[in-house]
Amino acid sequence: SKWYQRRVREGARVLYLTEGAGIGSTDSLVLGIMKHLAGGDTPAVHRGTRQTALARAAAQYAQHPFSADCVSVNHLDTGMFGLSISGHGEEVGDILKASIGVIRELTNPPSDEQLDLAKKKTDTGDHISERYG
Secondary structure, three states: OEEEEEEEOOEEEEEEEEEOOOOOOHHHHHHHHHHHHHOOOOOOOOOOOOOOHHHHHHHOOOOOOOEEEEEEEEOOOOEEEEEEEEEEOOOHHHHHHHHHHHHHHOOOOOOHHHHHHHHHHHHHHHHHHHHHO
16 A cells, blocks of 8 residues: 655645555445445535544544545546545644544444445445446
């Protein structure tokens, strides 16, 4: 896995990515479901924090504004999967560690309700991508 860090003023942005899966593969569906279980593609909140597993885990370490999102990008033959973290420079390492912990916890089976919702979001996203590019 590779990660890149770019400092902007007092903030930092970290992308912690690994190779994903190609469009239409079974692995791309699994990674899409994992993304939604962790809290990817939730609506933005103008003030406050999105209430996702990633945001709840990161909030324990953040005293400044932050974002923690799961990323799953698929292309024809490959893709990228991982985390996108933004936060205060001194906090971003702890936020990243907490976010990695959330991804590790996805090995534990989710509830049937959580899994069904993630499947629906993944299925909807795939149909929209196929139809509109």
